[in-house]
Amino acid sequence: MSTIEIDTDGEVSTDDAGTAVDPEMIADIRKFERCLAEYLAGDLDEDVFKVFRLANGVYGQRQGGHDQMIRIKAPYGAISPTQLDRLADISERYSRGWGHLTTRQNVQFHFVQLERVPDLLWELAQVGLTTREACSDTVRNVMGCHLAGACPHEVLDIQPWADATFWHFLRNPISARLPRKFKINFSGCATDCGQAMFNDVGVIAVNRTLDDGSVEPGFRVFVAGGLGANPHPALALEDFTTRDELLPTLEACVRVFEQAGNRDNKLRARMKWLVDELGFEELQRRIIASRKFLLASATWPGGIPTEVVERGDAPAGRGEGPVTAMGQGQPVSLRGTSPFVRWSEANVVRGVANGTVSALAWSRLGDVTAEQFRGVAAISRDFDAEVRITNRQNFVLRGLSEDQLEPLYHRLAAIGMAEPGAELSRDVVACPGADTCNLAVTQSRGLASAIGEALESAGLGEVEGVRTNISGCTNSCGQHHIADIGFFGAERRAHGRSAPGYQMLLGGYVGEEQIEFGAKALRLPAKAAPQAVVRVVGRYAAEREFGESFQGWLARVGGAKEVAAGLKDLDEFPDPEENPDFYVDFGETGPYEKAIGESECAV
Numbered sequence: 001m002s003t004i005e006i007d008t009d010g011e012v013s014t015d016d017a018g019t020a021v022d023p024e025m026i027a028d029i030r031k032f033e034r035c036l037a038e039y040l041a042g043d044l045d046e047d048v049f050k051v052f053r054l055a056n057g058v059y060g061q062r063q064g065g066h067d068q069m070i071r072i073k074a075p076y077g078a079i080s081p082t083q084l085d086r087l088a089d090i091s092e093r094y095s096r097g098w099g100h101l102t103t104r105q106n107v108q109f110h111f112v113q114l115e116r117v118p119d120l121l122w123e124l125a126q127v128g129l130t131t132r133e134a135c136s137d138t139v140r141n142v143m144g145c146h147l148a149g150a151c152p153h154e155v156l157d158i159q160p161w162a163d164a165t166f167w168h169f170l171r172n173p174i175s176a177r178l179p180r181k182f183k184i185n186f187s188g189c190a191t192d193c194g195q196a197m198f199n200d201v202g203v204i205a206v207n208r209t210l211d212d213g214s215v216e217p218g219f220r221v222f223v224a225g226g227l228g229a230n231p232h233p234a235l236a237l238e239d240f241t242t243r244d245e246l247l248p249t250l251e252a253c254v255r256v257f258e259q260a261g262n263r264d265n266k267l268r269a270r271m272k273w274l275v276d277e278l279g280f281e282e283l284q285r286r287i288i289a290s291r292k293f294l295l296a297s298a299t300w301p302g303g304i305p306t307e308v309v310e311r312g313d314a315p316a317g318r319g320e321g322p323v324t325a326m327g328q329g330q331p332v333s334l335r336g337t338s339p340f341v342r343w344s345e346a347n348v349v350r351g352v353a354n355g356t357v358s359a360l361a362w363s364r365l366g367d368v369t370a371e372q373f374r375g376v377a378a379i380s381r382d383f384d385a386e387v388r389i390t391n392r393q394n395f396v397l398r399g400l401s402e403d404q405l406e407p408l409y410h411r412l413a414a415i416g417m418a419e420p421g422a423e424l425s426r427d428v429v430a431c432p433g434a435d436t437c438n439l440a441v442t443q444s445r446g447l448a449s450a451i452g453e454a455l456e457s458a459g460l461g462e463v464e465g466v467r468t469n470i471s472g473c474t475n476s477c478g479q480h481h482i483a484d485i486g487f488f489g490a491e492r493r494a495h496g497r498s499a500p501g502y503q504m505l506l507g508g509y510v511g512e513e514q515i516e517f518g519a520k521a522l523r524l525p526a527k528a529a530p531q532a533v534v535r536v537v538g539r540y541a542a543e544r545e546f547g548e549s550f551q552g553w554l555a556r557v558g559g560a561k562e563v564a565a566g567l568k569d570l571d572e573f574p575d576p577e578e579n580p581d582f583y584v585d586f587g588e589t590g591p592y593e594k595a596i597g598e599s600e601c602a603v
Contacts, residue, residue, distance in 0.1 A: 446586025
């Protein structure tokens, strides 16, 4: 039973504090309590309750029973120290003592018991956090570049725009029961650190030159991108979208998808499939026509949003000193010998006109312990720094001064978050995999850990400009398609036995309003994949020319198939009696078995 009480004024109080809570959050949680009680009493059908809980960010785990994953939305990765402290508390009270940062700037907790979910939701609401529409067929968490407002390259600060978009679609009737999930990403410049190019709608801030020679900042909107088993690049809706037309454009995109999306076949229900079914020109025509007449709707969001008017969206600008290169494939020069200098060279971003710098706190596999949540919260307060979650599952601290960097390094080192990991080979990204996900066929987190250990052992953990991403199935929650080195899990058969395996891809890239999906290299036993990464990273480090990116090197040496030819000896399964380890997945103790539960991704 909940220990949190609410009075008629909407005041929530615990034993130690009272905090005003958004009335809509209160209504959400009270409804969840009622529906949960009906479900537990047998008065609400399983299929109905499943759709309801998913719409509230509560996701079933492969363990079955009442074990649940809770997904918490952090729009454009923004998270406050008070919220971080609360996440630490939640990890200890409801989960395993740690949480997980996702590639979509959410925070997830696993093994939460269904009966305890309402209490957890109340605790989140007290600090302004919600799980509403974090799952299901809704507009999901609105993402944004983690350096927005502090980036030396940005055209506009997209933070208030992402915030306005988040609030416009949260609980909006037109986006609550879509044909399928809908993802919106923002980037402040063409570098596209916010990864706009593979989403249902991606927004990139751009400039255009007017007839009088003046420059107008605005946006280029890309639509119908996606990853998954069938990746599609996003396509430009029009050359330029003005600031006052951006939100109407986004609403028009959602409305067209709501009307035309495939409600009979969830496998072909994403925005990307409308390009195949309608043709891009027809999709484009419908969106622009919908926007034109949106003025007549009750939800018309035209004009500059209040969030933008109040906060402003002027870019941070460039400073007078050196500007840190941003984006995938940019070189990181590690010349220092001391741990602090090497961390500073890899994890610090400089070049902002407002005189501040930003620094990344590295989170191994995206996992954050209660101590680390509290440690980052304390750093945020003590250093007066903003915190953002990155799409590579790390934290970034912004608004720092140069003289704060060394004490910051020591504070991060004390909580195990000071490894120089940004844009280095050790920064491996993985989805939760078969640890908790119903659809995963392999332990992607286990492989990520093994790759990291293999690179460190080979002295290759700090090779710059190489991104490795891993998914436990073809659905690409680990975004394997857009990494320099990508893997997705697959069952293999050898010597009459099932075994864990992976498809390796090479050459994925996103940036400069372009996207390149990784090309298939070869299939590998799971236990051989770490050595394959060591060989590829080692070869790149040895053969690259000065300043050459992984993508440039790969093209120069003959592409994915040529590199794969040098790895063919790794695609062998030993006899099970001689080496049974190849038939056991990472982190498991028994023989591998492909076990796929009932999917909730397409409910």
